[in-house]
Amino acid sequence: MMSEAIVQPVGILRPRARLVHTLGSDLISNERIALIELVKNSYDADASHVVIEFSGSFENGEGSIAVWDNGHGMSLETVKNVWSEIATPFRRETHFSESAQRRVLGEKGIGRLAASRIGTLTEIVTARADFDEVVVLVDWDQFQQDIYLDEVEFSITERSPLAFGPNGKAVDILGPHFNGHGVGVQMTRLTRSWDEEEIRQLRLSLSRLAEPLPAGDLEDEVVQDFAISLSLPDRLSHLAGSIAPSDAVSHPHYSISGSVDPEGRAELTYKELLSGESSEVTTEISMASIDGTERRTPMCGPIKVDIRAWDLDKDAFEATKGQINMSAGNLKDYRAEIKEHSGVALFRDRFRVQPFGDATFDWLNLDARRVNNPTTRLSNNQISGFVFIKADENPELKDRSHREGLIDTQEYEDLQKVILSVIQELEVRRRKSRKARNAGSKVTKGASSGGLFQGFSLSKLEALSISRAHDAELQQAVKETQVSVETGIRNVKATLSRFSRLATLGSVVDIVLHEGRGAVARIKAGAFQLEGAVKLSQDEVVAARTRRNAPRISAGAEILTSLFRRIEPLSGRRRGRPSKVELKAIVDGACDLLVPEFERLNIRLSKRVAASSVTVDEGEIIQVLVNLLDNATYWLTHVEKDQRQIIVDADRDSDGHVVISVSDSGPGVPEDLRDDIFDPYFSTKPNGTGLGLAIAGSTVLDFYDGSLALVESEELPGATFQMTLRKRVGG
Template sequence: MSTTNSTSRAAPNGKGALRPRARLLRTLGNDLISSDKVALIELVKNSYDADATTVLIRFHGPLDEGAGRIEVWDDGHGMDVETLQRSWLDIATDTKRRKPKSSGGRRVLGEKGIGRLAAARLGSELLLITRREGSSEVSLLMDWTQFDREDAYLDEIEVAWEVNAADVFSDGGRSVRAFSGAGIDAWKSGHGTLLQIEKLTHTWTQQDFIELRTALTRLIRPRPIEQDSQGLSNAPESAPADFQIILELEEVQEDLQTFAGPIDPSAELRVPHYQLRGSVDSNGSAKLHFRQQDPSIDEDLGIKTLWNNNKRGPQAGPFQFEINVWDRDNDAIQRTLASRSAESTPSTSKELKGFREALDDLAGVSIYRDGFRVLPFGEKGDDWLGLDLRRVQSPTLRLSNNQIVGHVFIEADTNQGLKDQSNREGFLAGTAYADLQTLVRAALAELETRRYKARRPEKSPTEQKGGLFERFNLGEIREALSTQYPRDSRILDLIDVKNRDIQEGVAEVQQVLSRYSRLATLGSLIDRVLHDGRTVVTRLKNIARFGERDLKKPALSTDEKIAASQKAMEQTAEQAEMLSSLFNQIEPFGGRKRGRPKQLHTQDLIEKAVSIMQVEADDRGVQLITGDTDISTHLDEAEALLVLVNLINNAIYWTATQPQDVERKVMVDARSNSDSSLTFIVSDSGPGVPDDLRNRIFDPYFSSKPDGVGLGLTIVGNMVEDVYAGELALVQEGQLGGATFEATFRRRV
């Protein structure tokens, strides 16, 4: 049996090139352009990049799959043969990337070079007719079905064009008639582009036109932000104030004719219930202006710091924004509808429903880059800011996505970290995108705080007194009945029995609340403990690995190996002590049943609370200081730490909002009072609490933090008031010039 060297049968070395199949073009169009609506928007963007002032979109029926026609006309620069070859036929060309400004000075939108695939998405055939001023007219016919052939490669599909004298884009050509028919009589352009798309790929329904018109309505920025006395920036010069879109429908069913006409900002929702607008600089500072409909407020809020990260600055910004908000309850909508009409008759349920439906169609926060909308931000169902989840966590304060029509205006040159995804829908996830979300939510929190004040009247001092369970007492009823029916012992005995049952139930609920409050605080600490714990575990692994390596070294003597082992054990003991310290921090907040109170010292409690929050304080550049007072007490350790940790955490957050050149300090101390009660004091050098919020900060779910849930002070207040018959108070003046909270314990001290 003979053998042959296997290498002699191997194919010779060589090189070749990738040859994509023709169907790749159609695949790319379907994958990169998600819908026919998006495809039309891409074609409008191309017209905008060509410095067009008008785009006319004409639908010719029947608009059924395999039939019908869509025409997209514009009066842009048009193309000559060289431009057609160099740009339009060059898929994924970087022409616009290399030249980011159009001839007219607009910031171009089609940097990916894939917009022409939109035409393939819309229909099976394309006739492109274009003319540059002073040049001949160029016509190109594309049959996209050729690209569906299984046996064809992309370089085998030939594309031909014709060059002729001006016809369509001549003084008396079809372009003049088309635009005149759309109501633009003065249009006499001798240049532009027509995309005539035949044999539609899907049937257009009424819902499709609703979505298309809504999308086109929101495509261009709704109106410029005007310069005013508050110093708010004007709209960018590149904003397309001279750009309009017109929709025409011919030979279609009557119910679709209502969608024809110029695309203008919606006439609905002219006056929001609340509005916040402003400009944010590259450092995260914002100039803000607030307006409110009822009661009428028009207020300059000055400069607010929206960025609260001491380690770095934001990678998003500068940008401008406008946030318009409506309340969706019947009374608020009734007032809005009544303000539009001289009649004072109540609105019908149909009118209320129509208002909400109009708000549903337009609701969301859109992003406009260089004056043009970026999809899918603000689309129906797109909650890119996570507002609905945020509202679930704090329903009385936060806004949901369907209450807001917002606009964020950015410029590509100053926000280069915001990169498009390949499908031209949305930005790539990254630091810049996350920072933009943070800044917009922080601005929204300013509006939410003011809306909360308008919707929830301030409580009187009498209403504010008493804890969460103060109302669960029948004492007042018993006193009234004993006066009215002094001889009816059965009623009084029944009330006494029921009152005892209620008080026993309250005591049980207080125990449950205490336990859940511990777990809530424990949850907020888990991430920090996990982070530090993983660091310790990594160090322990390294000690073990390096120790094992040293013991295996043959060159080391026995004494040297013993010394290395002792060093490794010492390092292990140090890391174990760090782990023990981490566990000690969270151990008091576990769900164990409380035993007999033991004697504690306030100094130890304060130092433990400070150690728990030290990493957070260091991360935010805040110095924690403890007082010298040391008082013996029998407080429950977990409950006392819960109060201190929540107050310190709150103080750290607000102190960190101060400029870096301002002293950032939080001081924690204790005080023994003449009535044998005990008070913990937490002072900070932060901005303090505005006078108009001093009586609201203890409300459940109220928080002026951008992502705050609004339960920290509520939990602390209820714990102190209901369990310890004490009080949580914001005192007028503190040691450090910011806010000072005092938690006083009177029972079980």
Template sequence: MTDEIVTRQHDPATPTGLGALRPRARLLRTLGNDLISSDKVALIELVKNCYDADATTVIIRFRGPLEEGSGRIEVWDDGHGMDVPTLQRSWLDIATDTKRRKPKSDSGRRVLGEKGIGRLAAARLGSELMLVTRMADVSEVKLLIDWSQFDRDDAYLDEIEVAWELGDPEIFSESGSASEVFSDSVSETWQRGHGTLLQIDKLTHGWTKEDFVELRTALTRLIRPRPVAKTTAEVLTAKGPETAAPDFQILIELLAVPEELQGFAGPVDTSADLQTPHYRLTGSVDKNGSAALHYVQQDPPIDEDLGTKLLWNNDKRAPNAGPFDFEINVWDRDKDAIQRTLEAASPGGPTPTPKDLKGFRETLDVVAGVSIYRDGFRVLPFGESGDDWLGLDLRRVQSPTRRLSNNQIIGHIFIGADTNEGLKDQSNREGFLAGPAYSDLQALVRAALNELEIRRYTARHPEKPLAEKKGGLFERFDLGEIRGALAASYPGDTRLIGLIDEKNRDIQDGVTEVQHVLSRYSRLATLGSLVDRVLHDGRTVVTRLKNIARFGKRDLDKPTLPLAEKVVIAQGSMEQTGVQAQVLSSLFNQIEPFGGRKRGRPKETRTHDVIKNAIAIMQVEADDQGVELLAGDDDFTTRLDEAEVLTVLVNLIQNAIYWTATQSKDAERKVLIGVRSNDDSSLTFAVSDSGPGVPDDLRPHIFDPYFSSKPEGVGLGLSIVGNLVEDIYGGELTLVNEGPLSGATFEATFRRRV
């Protein structure tokens, strides 16, 4: 078929012709509207071009009336400007690769507009454009474009001509209007004699108060933020992100606009109220996922280096993202915390009112999010209102006590294009293309955030004295103390005491039902791990049985094979089949304790068999993580419910595997599961690992519901297991100080129903 096509293409008798794609003129405006999502983004693209031109200052001047079809936007910069060859090669060449071929500006900045479509932003903002530009010591260039010409249905793109003219400097001269514009605002940094002006007339859309709120918010976070105010000590040190003041500033000027808009004029900078976060974590992440971290907290005051933490827990490959720096600022949104913040921002001032508190929350809502800055400039839409690219809000739903929501955080991620080549822009300039680099960046940032969340949790939940701790999760659902107090105060009121007793019975019945529900859900969670094991090993067995049958049939069908040899082959096949059947039987035995049929009295079993079953369930995961599972030597007879014991052991082994796998490949990676019989006839199962252990400051909280030190942990595993052991078996789940292995050792003691 391919040969036929080639022959026809070269057949002289076949009519041929050559042509070219010829775009209509309106394609330019269509591209501008499709690739530039809003007027706000259009202005940001123009500001990026100023940055690439080595400008130190950009002035965005609005001149009213700011209504559709009228008004003006001027974008002034003091960059290096353009001559005619540069104008032709760079500005008029749509999708030029000039910046791709030269990724650094003359001053060494990493350029931002590699795709060459930023100038389409001017077409989106208004119908007419006057571009005035000048390089130092050359003539001034003026370019006029009427974008409405590109809307004609009968015009092709190559039929629309644009004209420019050269002349003596007028705008960018010693006494030109640029001198006046810049000198009024930034006299100290104004570089005379060069720069660019984009004057956009007949606006495509009107500008409202809400538009200016969005614009200033976007511009506030556009460039790399200035160092924030310190809390307890110097926060941003050499251990964290660079602290030099940025060499690029943006100002907004408003002329002939309503009074309600005047407040949006002025330099673009961060709100003073948002410079004293309650918690801050800064750090530098290397290409292997290790981070040098520094943590600061307001109340109680903490300022400490956390040393180097490994944020990447996959030892099979290095992350595709990094190196990068980050700064994560977090606020608590409750009344007391916000009031402390406002009082710190205005010491000696009046007490903040409810309106002040509401205003602070609203401001935080607008600017909250985690932004990404590449080579000092912000990448949209990361950190925009509603852009939860890290999935923080969903993460908080799963663990509301410990996790942070997107509207509590102002974060900054600082990457370099040359050192993070895998993070590629989407064609619409809105975010990065999905891929391993982007996924790994998300995982590393969430792991860093987890370090802050752990410390915030311990600050907000200080350790209680041991006497205040309750035995089981449901012990608090008992009205015994209330009954005793009422009986003492109202000894003759039998009706009241009767009502309390009746309600207490109802509560205890409900507690019992909830305990059974939790037990069933715990079984289901364990069963999920078991199903993975059965599918993995079961498929292997089925494949082996198929091969035994296929090869046995092939050999038995050989006509020249003697009968005696066929008998030997048949016997061998049956023996192999029996071995594989035994493997399947073992898998079914693992599932049996979790069967859905009604369970009677637990049957007598050996603890060693239960431990081996738990190890079998978790063996695949342990092998994947390079962790060795070991069973202790002790063995006892028990009548415990095997499924409930497996639920406890599987959860503890799963935790142990996770933390042991965080150790280096060269370190010991073992988990030991053992059992002992106690003098009071209770039975204690122990799971010990060679992982990093539990830090002292986290030990009081590891059994709290929704507390987890895993980056993606929900924090219910230990809580539910502890409830099963304590409330159903009258025992306890404890973290012991010393165990047989060097890491953490958990002991689950069963007292009732043993």
């Protein structure tokens, strides 16, 4: 006889009330964010005006803060069935507001917990048009008691309009914006004290909550359908009143704005305040594929951008103060305000996503990026940027649960890269403008100029000494200083040469490791087989395995020997005397280091090298060639795989000079950047330092009286760099 199955009771999770208190503390990090959450609730309720009222003492456990709006309000049914349901799916299912059809900002259904972060007692008064008024009273202290969540009680009462009646408090608070309906959320027994600085920071955060004022002239009226005001006691009246975006950032020294579509096509406008220059910028923004072999379109977009930047030195503000109607006495305060409003803010459906745009939140790592390239890159406190997205068009850019920041996804990473690409477009143009203003002499177009040390000159000091020929002490001091500076430059050049070789070796370290590991694996496998045979003590087995594995061990050893030979010229040892070497050996040495990368990226390499001996430091020339080949490799990933080609030519010209050129089929160098690519710290790579070509050009000039130039090629459509060595290259 079969026994009857025993039916187990269904388990039910029963949360304690303190869970809600924990959620409120963990998901809303501070009281300022909590107030912003309540303001966003008002926006979702189609309010056109919100007033935040501080009353009484601002000390912990005392006073009150209230948020009043003129939105459509809530009925008794909505309070019971929607507001009372924590994590309600109502907003997730209702994406647009009731009447204004705004894209709602809240979807998680936990924004109401913001009130618990501000005060321990909350009274909500709400009224819909032609409905009675509803009053909700919640004591948040209950949520810290040892009771279950379903044992928490709060009162809900319905009454004739009182607060929202003709003579009610809502009329006093909202003034001309009163329309007979809305919500008032009053939080008493404050959970923390508020001082004047914290209220000033709240005002600053609120001023950056809505869309910014446009750059340039502010005579055109800016239409705002959502306004925020602060109501404060008399002692803080200077912080009270309407809150509007600051006009401090409306007159940037440089700006770039426009849109980037989902395919990465950017249509931008660049402007300068001082020169009045305005130009259109069209570019394609792409990302590296996961394996780095191709480019792909961004996984975010469309995006609108408005990036504004300043030179923070005193001279820059002095030069533009007339155009911004700024007196000299106010310049210091103005510069401080610029820094206070610095950062790149992210707006989704017209509201700022916290904490993007806070001066201390460098989410694009602009400061770290500037460390490697201080002359071109902008720091976070030099930029006030605004990025606009829409939730429906960028559904994978999602908030973190604590309402600050976005979840780390590929879409978020792509968004960062797109914005950095736009900022880089501004940086390149800003640098050209500053360079033109500070230009002393014209340089050869598309060619390396005086090297890294061209700025070191004692000409002014020498001229002064000539004008004071009678001053023997000055004459001697100038001579000693000149010797000291020249010696120091020579030492720095030698040190830089060694470091540059190590940097070049570092750039191919992944290739070296990959090949080295393969060779070591062959040797280890062969040795393992032989070791096993020896343990068997059988001559026949040992002989058989030796015949089978000896070639494997030899091949691995040969690979390591070849690898060591290829990287040896790039060792960090002190430079020695130039030695005679075949031109082909130099070209092969540089190309061999990158052959695995060429194969991975499907790059066809052609070498045309004349039979000639040269007397050079092999490592120096290999270092320059690897730099040129590495640059070509990077830019070739921007074209289709079947179009990738590199040609290396090496020969002597009619004067006996050594001429080596590297040509590629990449996108080439834009005409307007050809004057800049050899300048130290100039780079069009997203994370480039801008030192590769500068160091290469300096090496060729300083040690070989040569030149490194960008020239035209009749064979390939990309870039062609030509290195000419004039001295110390005898055969």
